Amino acid sequence: MRNGGHVSALGLPNDEVLLQVSATGKAEAAPDEALLTLGVSTSGGTAAAASAENSVVMGRVTDALRALGITPENIQTRSVTLNRIDYGPERGRYQAANMVEVRIRDVAKAGPAIAAATEAGGNIVSGPDLRVADPSATDNVAYAAAYRAARLRADAYAKAADLRVRRVLAIRDGETSVSPIYNMRQGREVTVQTVAPPPVVMQGVNTREVQVHVDFALGR
Incomplete structure (x- = not known):
């Protein structure tokens, strides 16, 4: 370790600073x-x-x-x-x-x-x-976007402090949410009284939004 092996209370070498960043990422997919x-x-x-x-x-x-x-x-x-x-x-x-x-x-x-x-x-x-029947592929794109956003934020903090990102200490998942966009959704029951043409169902896209928490070690 640096500086004769001295570590901080956080378990890092004394010449490193812990930065914890949370970021979100989004990806779109057409519902199937x-x-x-x-x-x-x-x-x-x-x-x-x-x-x-x-x-x-x-x-x-x-x-x-x-x-x-x-x-x-x-x-x-x-x-x-x-x-x-x-x-x-x-x-x-x-x-x-x-x-x-x-x-x-x-x-x-x-x-x-x-x-x-x-x-x-x-x-x-x-x-x-x-x-989307299988959202895993969309989730993976969203997680990658979330990590990139976290890394960009970490680089910005490091630059402002005249430091650099030395290493990634931990990556943790956050919660996942689904936001349908431009979908026709009828949440209430409706009684149909007459025969009518098929209703127009607009496919639109679903947006997957995920969050990650990343711990970085900053140093000179």
């Missing part, structure tokens, strides 16, 4: 899948009648989705409910609802999927949530 929540709500004079009608309509909805090439493993039941209606004009009747989550591997099919489901009798739609 869409998640939709589709549902059927029906009512009947008895619980059995409401359930039977719901089953028939939901069968038509799933058949319409499969006709678009959406395979069964990409259609998952999220909830099935049956309730007695205790208010309003349908008081005393029963309401059945079945909600499924649909994963669409081609964003271009999101609009047609919504149209097909509603034409088949689906009356609840939520989504689409557009996302």
